[in-house]
Amino acid sequence: MRVLLLGSGGREHALARALAGDPDVTGLHAAPGNPGIGLLADLHPADPADPGQVTALARRLAADLVVIGPEAPLLAGTGDALRAAGFACFGPDRAAAMIEGSKSFAKQVMAAAGVPTAAARACEGDGQVNEALDEFGPPYVVKADGLAAGKGVVVTSDRAEAAAHALRCGRVVIEEFLDGPEASVFALADGTRAVPLLPARDYKRAGDGDSGPNTGGMGAYAPLPWAPPDLAERALAEAIEPVVAELARRGAPYRGLLYAGLALTAGGLRVVEFNARFGDPETQVVLDRLATPLGGLLAAAAGGDLAGAGPLRWAGGAAVTVVIAAQGYPGRPQAGDPVEGIGQAEQVPGAYVLHAGTAVRAGSVVSAGGRVLDVVGTGPDLAAARAAAYHAAGLIRMRGGWYRSDIAAKPPALPAEFPGRAPGARPPAAPAGE
DSSP: OEEEEEEOSHHHHHHHHHHHTOTTOOEEEEEEOOTTGGGTSEEOOOOTTOHHHHHHHHHHHTOSEEEEOSHHHHHTTHHHHHHHTTOOEESOOHHHHHHHHOHHHHHHHHHHHTOOBOOEEEEESHHHHHHHHHHHOSSEEEEESSOOTTOOEEEESOHHHHHHHHHHHSEEEEEOOOOSOEEEEEEEEESSOEEEOOOBEEOOEEETTTEEEEOSOSEEEEOOTTSOTTHHHHHIIIIIHHHHHHHHHTTOOOEEEEEEEEEEETTEEEEEEEESSOOTTHHHHHHHHBOSOHHHHHHHHHTTOGGGSOOOOBOSSEEEEEEEEOTTTTTSOOOOOBOBOHHHHTTSTTEEEEESSEEEETTEEEEOSSEEEEEEEEESSHHHHHHHHHHHHTTOBOTTOBOOSOTTSSOOOOOTTOTTOOTTOOOOOOOTTO
16 A cells, blocks of 8 residues: 655654554655654655645555645645545545634534533624623633634633734634543544544643643643543544534535544533644554554545444553754744754663654754654553653753653543542552652
């Protein structure tokens, strides 16, 4: 199977790593890729968000499967163009990808499908914004209605900050605050059915203790010892399957990866958001634990045949990823700084490095984005995986580079009233040394 992978970030490097490990993948290509992906795949300079360029490249490569990593190409219609040209494509058409492209559309779909989520209002202009802020009160949750690279959400008790964010964004969705730990559940979908993957947890805020501004994600871990063991199945039944069915009813069958961001509240599961692609950086830990070959799964979803894929297999143990960011991120990150120590980091037992925002200049790796590297640690449990990730991260050298120090350090508190939680159950203790 010849596979063309679209994208250039850490998520795509994780996808490339998993695809390269599938014996059925006989040729792996990426556009545009990055220096890390280039060690695994042949790179091509096409723009993933240009449907014409991608279709021409797929035709030239005689690709058997095209895998779309980021969200922008989905909303540009790259998936539509590929399917119209006869190519198998993992990634939804534009109409279905609007589940991520518009927060207000997602709320409409969830309402029609009966999916539990926060009460919300779509707003534009000072009058509507102030009415919604009055209605829901603090903490205020204000979300840009369109794509924002994971940074379009403000959660604050400062009303002036909330109103200013709404003004900058133009059209926004303002909603009630959901109190409870969050988790991410991915599912492969083939248009009519869906198969959940291992739940993970990510960290959106820039600073330790979930302080500072929102980012695209500063780390993640899987599995979740503190979460109900049936979390994936509950998310599938209560959120993912109803949305897949509703989109199919609307004539927009969903074929790709559907990401449910969940809050585990005292009232049960609530959907915070849906995304139309693998999440970043959760993908880096979820795919690390996946033992079933990835290429065949993505091809089955693209071809509408997940029923024949069989049960998924998962490796034991745990994985933790720590994102190393450039100076200035998430504002104006510095670029062009040499990145050293990758080889030493990958000598740490159980650790490896994924490229997220890098380039090669004069034969050396340099920073070329806000999130520069993802350092993945693995081990028999979260404490060991975390220790490996941070040992390796400490060996990376980059001017002004920084990372959070508390990824997977402390389990969140599951509400005592969360439905299905065993009476008297407590979350597991933090790893030793925290």
